Amino acid sequence: MIDFWAKTSGTWINVFTVAVGTTLGLTLKNRLTQKMQLIITQGIGLITVWIGLSMANTMSQVKAGNLEGVILGLLAMVIGGIIGEWLEIEERLTALGNYLKKRFRGQGLFTEGFVASSLLFCVGPMTLIGSxxxxxxxxxxxxxxxxxxxxxxxxxxxxxxxxxxGCSILVLLIYQGGLSLAASAIATNLTNPESNPYILIATGVGGLIIVGIGFNLLEITKIRVASFLPAIVISSLIYYLASIF
Known part of the structure; x- marks a missing residue:
């Protein structure tokens, strides 16, 4: 029987690397000019958009009945977004960030950093398949x-x-670690996770959310990315329903 550490070891390693990276980033914070910080943000934003688009492309590999993956993804984003707004996920996540900001006396863009990094570290194919x-x-x-x-x-x-x-470690630990533990109970029912349509459609929808994060980093527009999180779960449900009708 796989013990607790073996099931969650990847998450603990991830927590460590983010903690070290955050520490280094804070150490360098006052040594980079505003222009350098801007170009770093833009670089991360561009790469984030590219990663998101690459992930979103996995929807093209999915088809349920007569419905193409892009249609399933559209339905998932719309329905998931409505659910996310109803649950006020964006506001709740922002409130959590503001609470931590007050608790730890964070300054400046604390909440923005908490929300963006939490989503960036937790949404993606490596999180799903890796967990x-x-x-x-x-x-x-x-x-x-x-x-x-x-x-x-x-x-x-x-x-x-x-x-x-750095505070996004809390979300990373709960979400990714929780996925790893849950996977031990459900993964035996999935074959070939790398090509499983449920994983592919969820990855594609997650990619669209990542694109939204990239747009926010580039300040192209302000997308309420957290509200779309339910779409990841909804996408698999929509695929299931479409495949049986």
Missing amino acids: LNNGLTGDNTLLTIKATMDGIVSIALANIYGIGV
Whole structure:
């Protein structure tokens, strides 16, 4: 029987890399000019958009009956977004960030950093498939790769947003660690997770949310990305319903 550590080892490694990256980012915070911080933000934003678009493309590999993956994704985003607004997820996550800001006396863009990094670190194919592998077999390879990427990104984000990035560790620990533990109970019912349509459609919808984060970083517009989080779960449900009718 796989013990607790083996099931969640990838998450603990991820928590460590984000903590180290945040510390380095804070150390460098006063040594970078405003122009340098801006160009870092824009660089992260562009890469984030590219990653999101690459993830979103997985929807093209999904088809349920006569419905293409893009239609399933559209339905998931609309329905999930409505549910997210009804649950006031954006406001609740922002309120949590503001509470932590007050609790730890954070300054400046604390809440923005907390929300953006929480979503960026928790939404993605590596989180889903990596947590699945970690929870089922104890293999943390994918999550270790993701942890390395998150650690590098957190350096730049902490330099821009401050300690709010480090507080996203709480969300990372609960969400990703919870997925790993839950995966041990449900993963045995899934075959070939890398090509499983439920994983692919959820990954595609998650990619669209990542694109929204990129747009926010680039200040192209203000997208209420947190409100779309229910769409990730809704996407798999919509695929199931479409495939049986």
